[in-house]
Amino acid sequence: MAVERFNVKLLTMAVYIQKPVTRVSEPVEQDYLFEQWVVGKFPPSQYCLIDWRSDKRAGDIYPRSNQKPDLVFSARQAGKKDYFAIECKWKEVIKGQSWEWAKSEQRNQYHEFADKMLMPVFIIAGIGGTPDHPAEVYIIPLTEIEKSIRLSQKKLVQYRRSDDSGMMSWDRQRRELK
Secondary structure: OOOOOOOHHHHOOOOOOOOOOOOOOHHHHHHHHHHHHHHOOOOOOOEEEEEEOOOOOEOOEOOHHHHOOOEEEEEEEOOEEEEEEEEEEEEOOOOOOEEEOOOHHHHHHHHHHHHHHOOOEEEEEEEEEEOOEEEEEEEEEHHHHOOOOEEEHHHHHOOEOOOOOOOOOEEOOOOEEO
16 A cells, blocks of 8 residues: 655645725725825824724715714823824815815714814815825814804915925914914
8 A cells, every 4th residue: 555645835835816806986095095194294203193093884884983083193292191183184176166074964973072072173184186195285173163064265275284294283282283
């Protein structure tokens, strides 16, 4: 009776089956790229990223966490921590005289989050360019747009960040994001 010898290398060889790639919608990719850009504007030596929620959905089904701001940071200054939240919005272009930055329900959820968590919420909008290199950047305190889901181009201008390329910073005294 012959004893067969097996090649151990052949036995341990793995077979990989490539799954079909599910294409993520372009707006979702753009949102994620812009979120990455925003996160990169906060030096880890001064800021801690506490939470990062990217919107997910399957048709009309989505988690409640989608209704909260995208990012939550803590800022370490003078031995104390401050917390703030950011909702990221990127648009290739604003068509017309105003921009609908959120639906009423979303806006209400952001206000509810700010009140419940006792932290300021900011809308950081990137307009033009690409999501990972926006042409213009706006930092809008949610408190400044209490009842509005639309921002006119005229109103938006007052929140334009002068240095789009530099790092962002938290002003502890004013509780303001710059």
